[in-house]
Amino acid sequence: MTNEQLMTGTQKYLMANYGRLPVAIVSAAGATVRDAAGREYIDLFAGFGAAAMGHCHPAVVEAIRRQAGELMCVGNLFTWPSQVELAERIIRHSFGAGRVFFCHSGAEANEAALKLARRAAGKGRYKMISFTHGFHGRTMGGLSMTSQTKFHEGFEPMVPGCVYVPFNDAPAVERAIDKETAGIIFEPIQGEGGIHLPEASFLARLRELADRHKLTLICDEVWTAPARTGQWFGYQHYGITPDVITLGKALGGGVPVAACVAREGFDQVLTPGTHGCTLGGNPVCAAAGAAVMKLIESEGLVERANQLERRIREMIAAAKLPNVREVRGKGLMLGIEMAKPAKEAVAACLAKGVMINVTADTVVRLAPPLTIEQGQLEAALKIVLDVLKAMPA
Numbered sequence: 001m002t003n004e005q006l007m008t009g010t011q012k013y014l015m016a017n018y019g020r021l022p023v024a025i026v027s028a029a030g031a032t033v034r035d036a037a038g039r040e041y042i043d044l045f046a047g048f049g050a051a052a053m054g055h056c057h058p059a060v061v062e063a064i065r066r067q068a069g070e071l072m073c074v075g076n077l078f079t080w081p082s083q084v085e086l087a088e089r090i091i092r093h094s095f096g097a098g099r100v101f102f103c104h105s106g107a108e109a110n111e112a113a114l115k116l117a118r119r120a121a122g123k124g125r126y127k128m129i130s131f132t133h134g135f136h137g138r139t140m141g142g143l144s145m146t147s148q149t150k151f152h153e154g155f156e157p158m159v160p161g162c163v164y165v166p167f168n169d170a171p172a173v174e175r176a177i178d179k180e181t182a183g184i185i186f187e188p189i190q191g192e193g194g195i196h197l198p199e200a201s202f203l204a205r206l207r208e209l210a211d212r213h214k215l216t217l218i219c220d221e222v223w224t225a226p227a228r229t230g231q232w233f234g235y236q237h238y239g240i241t242p243d244v245i246t247l248g249k250a251l252g253g254g255v256p257v258a259a260c261v262a263r264e265g266f267d268q269v270l271t272p273g274t275h276g277c278t279l280g281g282n283p284v285c286a287a288a289g290a291a292v293m294k295l296i297e298s299e300g301l302v303e304r305a306n307q308l309e310r311r312i313r314e315m316i317a318a319a320k321l322p323n324v325r326e327v328r329g330k331g332l333m334l335g336i337e338m339a340k341p342a343k344e345a346v347a348a349c350l351a352k353g354v355m356i357n358v359t360a361d362t363v364v365r366l367a368p369p370l371t372i373e374q375g376q377l378e379a380a381l382k383i384v385l386d387v388l389k390a391m392p393a
């Protein structure tokens with residue numbers, strides 16, 4: 001089928017909830033993606049960061065193949081090796097001691113965290129504090145904790161008790177806490193809201209306030225982990241430890257596996273019957289996740305994210321673009337804030353064979369696979385910088 005036929009089929013049979021680009025993708029390997037006409041693109045966005053190992057990484061494909069031939073689904077009344085293996089690696093690289101709940105999407109992981117926070121807080125305490133520019137998913141819980149009200153339109157009322165506070169404003173957080181507050185949720189880098197970073201001192205205050213008021217401090221790592229920001233988990237940049245982290249996107253190397261991870265002390269709040277997910281951590285997705293964690297270890301991808309960040313920043317600085325306001329982010333989660341709305345850069349780059357993304361109107365997002373070849377990254381970035389240079393200042 002051609003790109004046009006596939007777009008026509010998409011318009012006819014799929015709900016129109018996505019603003020799709022007019023290209024149908026049929027195959028991909030590493031950072032190279034092919035469309036139905038056989039045209040190749042270099043992927044600098046990796047499907048919202050999810051294809052962090054590169055597309056169809058052989059080790060991930062092999063883990064899926066092997067597991068699919070052995071066991072695909074038995075249900076969480078039983079257990080199986082791949083989810084134990086994945087959970088052990090997540091805990092080893094995060095809290096050192098704690099437990100994992102598996103599900104399929106970042107929003108579901110945040111739902112689990114919301115329920116955990118309410119249950120940990122006890123009866124009558126149900127409120128969640130979250131931040132301006134934040135994003136926590138599209139389920140009613142995730143949406144309610146998302147402060148950007150444009151996403152709420154048509155879906156109100158939201159889940160009760162969600163309180164929005166300016167990001168990096170610790171006194172405002174303190175004022176927002178009352179007897180009914182159960183938890184605080186933040187992103188270690190705000191992804192969808194435009195690549196905004198917290199100050200370390202702000203997160204230290206959140207930690208203090210959570211301890212003082214016995215709140216669950218949740219770090220939403222759906223965009224930032226594993227390894228994307230140049231640490232295994234984004235919170236590790238800031239010298240604090242949250243009580244819960246939520247993971248999704250890149251964890252499965254391209255297949256859906258997400259997790260709500262609680263440190264010791266919060267990891268026994270969800271008891272039998274209080275929460276569940278039929279296919280959560282299913283053998284195939286968990287095997288893919290375990291393969292991802294092993295690759296990050298064996299290929300040194302945490303350090304690689306830092307090394308490639310340095311190269312990207314060097315190239316952006318050398319290009320001396322007059323219309324760039326700021327470059328924000330860490331590792332391979334970077335945003336170039338443009339002086340003017342920059343949405344048209346997406347189509348312009350696509351036409352030249354490079355995939356990027358623009359969020360919050362003016363922020364060009366780069367989130368290539370962590371495995372991208374440096375030469376390929378440089379070639380693609382040069383195209384992006386030429387496109388940005390040609391835009392109005």
Ligand SMILES: Cc1ncc(COP(=O)(O)O)c(C=O)c1O
Pocket residue numbers: 048104105106107108110135136137138187191192220221222223248249
């Ligand atoms: C920080 C954050 N949390 C949660 C989500 C929701 O993840 P999912 O789309 O897998 O439900 C997203 C999605 O972009 C996100 O960026």
